[in-house]
Amino acid sequence: MWRAPIAPASPEAGPRRDRIARIAQLIAPRRHALIAGVALAASALAACSSPPGTSSSGSSGGTLTVAAFNPFTGVDAAFGPEMVAGCQAAAHAINAAGGVLKKTVSCKAIDTRGDPADAVTAATSMVATTSNLLGVLGPSSDEADATAPVINSAKIPMFADSGEASFDHTKLGYFWRITPADDVKGYAMALWAVNHRQLRGAAVFGNDIGSQSNLPTLMKAFKQLGGKMVITQALAPDQSSYRTEVQALIAAKPQVIFTETSPQEAATYLTELKQLSGRLIPMIGTDGTLQPVWLGAVAGAIGKPALHQYYLGEQPYAPTSGPSWSAYNSALLAAGAVVPKPSQWSTDSYSMTDYDATIAMALAAVAAHSTSPAAVNAHIAAVTNPGSGKTIVHNYVEGIAALRAGHQIQFVGAAGVIDFNQWHNSTGGFELAGYATNGNVQEIGSVTASQIAPLMNP
C-alpha cells in the first residue's frame, strides 16, 4: 500500500522499485545496502528497547496500552513513527481529560520489521505479554495477512492501516479499517475521469503487485461508468526506454492516463511521450505518485509547468481544518515531549487516522463502562457511525461529556466522518491534488465516499 505523500517518510517507504535483476543475488541488495545496514542496527536496538517516544514496557495497573503494531525498521520503517505520532497525540488528549475510566493511556511501539514472519512472532508476544491492552493500531499491508488473524484470535480490536482488498469483506470481528483499501483508489480515479468527460482511458502501471492491485477496480468502474480503457500497459521496471510502449499509447489516442509507476519509470515514459507526441496527455496518479520523490523525478524530466498542467494525484481525503482537525493538531503539538518535531505530522492523513482510532477505542470503552477489549470492540461502531439522534462530537472531551450526559454519540475524526460498514471498513473519500509550480501539492477537488459506494456495491 502506498502511503500518503504528505508524510515526511523516507523515499524508500513506497513500493520497492525493483531494479533489473543484477548479477544473481550478489548485487541485488546494493541499492539499499546502507539503509539495510542502518535498519539492521536499528533492529538490534529495537530488540533491546522500544522505539523512542513510546512507553518502555507493558503497562501498570492504572494504565491502558495502545499498541502501535507497525514496521519501525526495514524498508517501511517510516510507517511506525507516523503511527506513534497519532497515537501519542490521542493519548495526550485522553490523559489530559482524565483518562479512560480513570486509567491513563500509553502508546507502545511493536516493531513488525515489515516482515510477516517477524510480525507473527511480535504479534504473539504482544498479545501474550502486554497487560491492559486496550487495542492495536495496525497491522500494515506488510504483515496484515499474517497477523490480523492472530490479533483477532486474542480478541483485541485492531485498526489496520493495511490497504489489501482481501479485507474488504473480512470476517474478522476485531478488524477495523478507517483508511481506504487499495482497490478503492481505482473507483475514485475512474469517477474523477468520467466526471471530467475523459472517456478514453489508458492504464499505465508498473508490473509490480502493488501497482497492479489498483487495476481490477479501475477497469471495472471505468467500464461501469461508460468509459473505455483503450490500452493497458504493465511497465517493466528501470528500462532505459519505453518508446515502443509510448508509441502504442499514442496510437490508442487516450484522453487520460491512469498511472502508478516508480519515479524512474514515470520520468522516462513521460519524457518519451512528450518527445514522440509533442505534447502530454492528462494523467491521474494514485497516492504513490504524490510522493515528493515521484513528483521531483517527473518534474525534472518533463518540466514543472507540464506536470502542473497535466497531472493530478489522488489520496485519501483528510481535511486540515475544522474542529476535529484542530483538536488533533493541538494534541499533537502538545505531545512534543514524546513526538519529535510534531508539526511534521499535522497534515499526515495516516497519523490522523491513528489518532482517530485511539480516540474511538477510548470513547468505546467509556460507552461500554469497561476497558475489556471485547467490550470496547462491541461499542466502536456505536460511537463512530452516524445515526439519528446522535450527538456529534469532535474530540475526546466532547465525547465523554456527551456519554456521561446519557447521549449516543457520533465521533467525527480528524480525518473525517467514520462510517463502518458490516465488514468494519470505513472507506472515506479521496481528494485530487495537483502539482503547483512552486513544488507544493494543492487540492483540486474530491471524490466522496457516497459517490464511490454505488460502484463498490452496484
Place this chain on the structure above:
Amino acid sequence: MLTTLGFGIQTASVLAIAAVGFTVQFGVTNVLNLAYGDVMTASAFAAYALSGVGVGGWWSLLIGGLFGALFSLALNHFLYTPFIRRGASLFVMIIVTISVGLITQNLLQAIWGSNFFSLHLSPGATIHPLGMVFTVSQLYIVLVAVACLLAFHGLLSTTKLGKAMRATAADPELARNSGIDTRRITSLAWMLSGFLCGLAGVALTLEIGSFDAGTGGALLVPIIAAAVLGGVGHPYGAMLGALVIGIATEFAATIISPTYKDAVAFAVLIVMLLVRPQGLLAEIATTKAVAA
C-alpha cells in the same frame, strides 16, 4: 516495424557505448568490473554538478567521459592494481568490484540524497528518417555513439596503441616479452574504457530524463549481456551484441508484451549462446579465464 527498429537502434546506441567500454576493460585488464554501472552514474552526477554552473548541454557528454576516465584510472591505480599485485583471483576481484560499486552508489546517495535529477537537453524537432522516429537530440546521441565506436575501431586497428592493447588483451605475458609496456597500456585501457563508461552514463541520463544513484547499476545486466553476446573482450562483438539486445527488446515489446521484453531479449541471448557459446565475434574470449 521500421519504427520499432528505430527505437531498437536508439536503445542500442547507449548500450553499445557502454558495452564496448566494459568489454575493453575486461579484455585488456582482465578485471570484470561490476562497478561499471555505478561509475556511469557517478559520471552523470559529475556532469550534473557542472551543469549547475553553466557547463551543460552537449558538454555534459564530454564532462561525463572525462570524469569516467579519471575515476576509472583512479580505481585501477588505488584499488584494483594492489589486489592484482597480491595475486587476487578473478572471483576475488569480482567481489572487490561489487564492493566498489556498492560503496560508490551509497556515497552518491549520501551526497545527493535519494532524489532524482535531470540533465536538460532540448530534444529538438521530431524527424522520420526511413520511417523511423527520432528527435534531433536522439539522432545526435546515435551519431555520437557511431562516431565513438568508429574512432575506437580506428584506434584499435590503425594505431600502435591499439595494436598494443590488442596484444595485451590476447596475451599479456607475450606482449610484455615483446617490449610492450603493459602497465602503461593497462592504464590507458582503463582511461579509454572509463571515458566510454562516463559518456554512456551521461547519454543514458539524457535519454531517460531523470536519474538517481542507482540508475547506471540498473543497466549493468544488459551491458554484460551485450558484451557476452558479442564475445567477452571483443569490442566489435559488443557493438553487435548491443544492437541485437536493443532491437530484440523493442521488438519483444511490440510483438509480445512490454512486460516480457527483458525476458524475451535474454531468451534470445541464451539461445544464441547455446548455438555459439563463444559469442558472436569472439576469438579472444576463448583465451580468457572466464570460467575461473
